[in-house]
Amino acid sequence: MEKYARQAVTEGIKTPDDLLIAGDSELYRVLNLHYNRNNHIEVPQNFRFVVEQTLREFFRAIQGGKDTEQSWKKSIYKIISRMDDPVPEYFNHTTHHDPSYYDYYNIYSHNIEGRQQQSEGEAQTKAKRLNLRKKYHWI
Structure with missing residues (x-):
């Protein structure tokens, strides 16, 4: 996630709202492949939304220079943990x-x-x- 956020900053993206994740995007595909290797579970409906929001949080932190602080990802994880679904x-x-x-x-x-x-x-x-x-x- 961090890699894609850094790439967006490097490419000159100005606002987090410009970061959109489509179902056929590379990031979506990579994450689904990583967590669902054999495609044996149905991807949750809000997966794309959570990926998009997570990318935006990483983008904000990197753009704001927070990535130089120790444990900078901790605040991101707290934010995105609120989007967790219960385990099926x-x-x-x-x-x-x-x-x-x-x-x-x-x-x-x-x-x-x-x-x-x-x-x-x-x-x-x-x-x-x-x-x-x-x-x-x-x-």
């Missing part, structure tokens, strides 16, 4: 968990390096999050 029930279905879920569960449910053992519910929740991130390449 589809992802919570057990058939969509990969077998490594149980490996994560075992790691988090046992006492590691003397840390206090977590409750089973906490371990399961963390394991599910890690599994989703791994499976859908969020990490």
Whole structure:
């Protein structure tokens, strides 16, 4: 996202409103390919809008020189996190968990390096999050 925002600044775009993302744009295609490699899920209706708004936030920050500050992206992430949709029930279905879920569960449910053992519910929740991130390449 930062790369595309910097490119827009370099190309002389003056206002964030001039940045428009079409469904066939390179940025849209790259992001969809990254997060939805096999095109196995339907792209949410507001995905294009969120991509566009995120690009605009990066553009504003870069244009305003905020990218020289430490942790400059943090404020952008706070803004765009408000646009998050709830995780669809589809992802919570057990058939969509990969077998490594149980490996994560075992790691988090046992006492590691003397840390206090977590409750089973906490371990399961963390394991599910890690599994989703791994499976859908969020990490």
